Amino acid sequence: MSADAPPPVELTGEPNGLDLDAWPHTFTEGASPDAPVVLTLHGTGGDEHEIAALGTALVPGAAVLSPRGRVKEGPANRWFRRLGEGVFDVDDVIARAGELAAFVTAARERYGFGERPLIATGFSNGANIALATALLHPAVLPRVVAFSGMYPFGDRDPIGDLAGVELLLLNGTGDPMAPAASVDVLERTAGQHGASVARRGRPGGHGIDRAELQSAQQWVAARI
Numbered sequence: 001m002s003a004d005a006p007p008p009v010e011l012t013g014e015p016n017g018l019d020l021d022a023w024p025h026t027f028t029e030g031a032s033p034d035a036p037v038v039l040t041l042h043g044t045g046g047d048e049h050e051i052a053a054l055g056t057a058l059v060p061g062a063a064v065l066s067p068r069g070r071v072k073e074g075p076a077n078r079w080f081r082r083l084g085e086g087v088f089d090v091d092d093v094i095a096r097a098g099e100l101a102a103f104v105t106a107a108r109e110r111y112g113f114g115e116r117p118l119i120a121t122g123f124s125n126g127a128n129i130a131l132a133t134a135l136l137h138p139a140v141l142p143r144v145v146a147f148s149g150m151y152p153f154g155d156r157d158p159i160g161d162l163a164g165v166e167l168l169l170l171n172g173t174g175d176p177m178a179p180a181a182s183v184d185v186l187e188r189t190a191g192q193h194g195a196s197v198a199r200r201g202r203p204g205g206h207g208i209d210r211a212e213l214q215s216a217q218q219w220v221a222a223r224i
Helices: 052-058 090-110 125-136 180-192 210-221
Strands: 025-028 037-041 063-067 071-073 076-078 082-084 118-123 143-147 166-172 196-202
Touching: 025 090, 037 052, 037 125, 052 063, 052 118, 052 210, 063 090, 090 125, 118 125, 125 143, 143 210, 166 180, 166 210, 180 196, 196 210
Parallel strands: 037 063, 037 118, 118 143, 143 166, 166 196
Antiparallel strands: 025 063, 071 076
């Protein structure tokens, strides 16, 4: 573990004073009681409702857990503060990743997930918080499908052992909001810490296209 790595978060019940009822979110049960659970995380300006459909598109019949980012940038919902376009407040990223890990663990107990597989997916800012949480709290989020995400820790490496973590990175090669150089850092750094990283590039910029969604569906289907 690097010198900057945070200590493990104790995650039982509703930890660290987290009030699940005070965190806006939706939970929709799946087609069966043992269906996989998809955690959906919206981009800047989105919310828990508009992103939820990505969960069932990714895994038909899945249960979907969809929280709202609790940081405001003007009127827009976000997951963590930023200092400028592509310049993140890394201390806030680390803190918010811990909060999301606590939320997921509390929700797992509240909604009775048991040992059902959980896969996180997100777009843009949502992809970044999913990645940050997986990189810092891999026992909580061991699998992430990241659409238009990037390395969330700037020039820092607060990451510990990622053995067992699986990441799928889906990016436009010409995306100015999630530059390829930052995705390179993400791929390299996660791999150095033991994660299994798959990366798919496509021509174009920020967004999700049909081919990416199909690639993500295939990747997930091989793991649940």
